[in-house]
Amino acid sequence: MVNFHRCSHMILVADSGNLESGVDLKTVHGHVYDSYREACAALKLLEDDGEFIAAIKEVAILGSGVSLRQMFANLLISNTMSDPLNVWEHLWEVLVDGILCQRRRVLNDPDLIMSFEDLKQLCLLDIDNFLRENGKCLDDYKCMPKLRAENAGRFNNILIENEFKYDRDEMKRLYEEHVSNLNSDQLDAYHEIIGAIDNGVGSMFFVYGYGGTGKTYLWKTISYKLRFEGKIVLNVASSGIASILLPGGRTAHSQFGLPMNLSKESCCKIKLKSKKAELLAMTSLIIWDEAPMINKFAFEAFERTLQDVMGDVDPTNSNLLFGGKTIVFGGDFRQILPVVPKGTRVDIVHATINSSYLWGKCRVLKLTKNMRLQYSSDPIENQKLADFAKWILDIGDGIIGDFADGDTIVDIPPDILVPCTSNPIGDIIDSIYPNLLKNMFVPNFFEDRAILAPTLEVVDLINDYVLSLIPSISKEYLSCDSISKCDEDAIVDHRWITTEFLNEIK
Numbered sequence: 001m002v003n004f005h006r007c008s009h010m011i012l013v014a015d016s017g018n019l020e021s022g023v024d025l026k027t028v029h030g031h032v033y034d035s036y037r038e039a040c041a042a043l044k045l046l047e048d049d050g051e052f053i054a055a056i057k058e059v060a061i062l063g064s065g066v067s068l069r070q071m072f073a074n075l076l077i078s079n080t081m082s083d084p085l086n087v088w089e090h091l092w093e094v095l096v097d098g099i100l101c102q103r104r105r106v107l108n109d110p111d112l113i114m115s116f117e118d119l120k121q122l123c124l125l126d127i128d129n130f131l132r133e134n135g136k137c138l139d140d141y142k143c144m145p146k147l148r149a150e151n152a153g154r155f156n157n158i159l160i161e162n163e164f165k166y167d168r169d170e171m172k173r174l175y176e177e178h179v180s181n182l183n184s185d186q187l188d189a190y191h192e193i194i195g196a197i198d199n200g201v202g203s204m205f206f207v208y209g210y211g212g213t214g215k216t217y218l219w220k221t222i223s224y225k226l227r228f229e230g231k232i233v234l235n236v237a238s239s240g241i242a243s244i245l246l247p248g249g250r251t252a253h254s255q256f257g258l259p260m261n262l263s264k265e266s267c268c269k270i271k272l273k274s275k276k277a278e279l280l281a282m283t284s285l286i287i288w289d290e291a292p293m294i295n296k297f298a299f300e301a302f303e304r305t306l307q308d309v310m311g312d313v314d315p316t317n318s319n320l321l322f323g324g325k326t327i328v329f330g331g332d333f334r335q336i337l338p339v340v341p342k343g344t345r346v347d348i349v350h351a352t353i354n355s356s357y358l359w360g361k362c363r364v365l366k367l368t369k370n371m372r373l374q375y376s377s378d379p380i381e382n383q384k385l386a387d388f389a390k391w392i393l394d395i396g397d398g399i400i401g402d403f404a405d406g407d408t409i410v411d412i413p414p415d416i417l418v419p420c421t422s423n424p425i426g427d428i429i430d431s432i433y434p435n436l437l438k439n440m441f442v443p444n445f446f447e448d449r450a451i452l453a454p455t456l457e458v459v460d461l462i463n464d465y466v467l468s469l470i471p472s473i474s475k476e477y478l479s480c481d482s483i484s485k486c487d488e489d490a491i492v493d494h495r496w497i498t499t500e501f502l503n504e505i506k
């Protein structure tokens, strides 16, 4: 094999007449190159690599992308190219062949779109793998583009890859549309949160606002911004119904593997160096909506887990709040509080997030403007809604009603009560679904109305009553409930948990 290092050295010596200094020989137009070969290339003393470019393009007509990348790696190993970067720049569009198709298959997403930057990175990763099989790596070739550190784990981790699937142009458009609408409270909260992410020392926020003050709108604005910048934001909520309102939302239990039975010592089911741990390490922000609904042990378990996960990346993170991550909780303490079986009022208060030792480190941001009301066009309707919203808030704040024996008695205005006869369920159904038999074929009739019930037994009662009114044979359709695969490490065999079983849970 030709010793290109020595050849290049000799060419430079011959060209410059300088027999002494290696550094001088490697200096071309004031720039010190890493090798004689690169210095030669800069002086255009070597033949150009046209033959290699032509050869690979020729092979590309029949060969697969994999074989082309392997060929390029072999050329690097044998040191045959005078200017590998130039060859790469001429050929990368050929070398990435097949990568997009492969990603679409792996991610099961036939419409996946990848940026040129990501395609190049995947191609370099492949070349790096070939080089490593031969005891080399891309870093050995200083002139070649670098693999971005964050990409090393990303392309092998479907959880991370999924978080990069957002259409960045669309995210940018939505972000710009939303951020220009934020009210002053939302804007203050927005700046605080973004500032903390940039700081990277670990911050905990609680965005406190009653229903309609624009918490979800704020989550969306921040998520759009981070996703358009190519960062990861995980949106979770304490309940499944709230999680579907968040962009890319999931329940906290499923996303973080929180145990069902929480205790002071609980930890999340996330193993160090696992795919989930890699995802958390790369995450810039975690938004956790409806936080007051969950026992404080869940947040404490999550904080310990994050310290472990981030401490594994860098030991100094183990002492930072949430391992150095920024976490934003949100919710309204007037709404549902944690369920403590057979617990007293004191037990429930002790179980909420603001009784946790973490609360002292939490910065509370308040949203106070009801954005739901601002957007009705009818001023009379607006006033009615504003009065109703104030009345609900006053109940929540405990400043309305007579306090008697530990209970508060509140007068409900008659206009929002359903007049009751001897058949209360029938009265409710007549009020919510008037002329049911006639209207049931009207599109959107059921979409615009709902009856909320406190227990599943009452739901069954109402369903049975409605079905008894409809004169045809009923047929039962099972929903397609399935168990989340997040608890992959749990001992439970997922095959035991059938759709029928899930539908029977009361």
Ligand SMILES: Nc1ncnc2c1ncn2[C@@H]1O[C@H](COP(=O)(O)OP(=O)(O)OP(=O)(O)O)[C@@H](O)[C@H]1O
Pocket: 181, 182, 183, 186, 209, 210, 211, 212, 213, 214, 215, 216, 217, 218, 371, 372
């Ligand atoms: N800055 C804003 N500009 C325009 N519309 C807004 C803004 N903030 C919120 N909204 C709208 O106001 C309504 C209520 O906002 P949002 O759902 O975000 O409130 P929320 O605090 O999450 O309410 P809840 O606690 O009931 O879920 C939504 O229709 C939302 O689109």
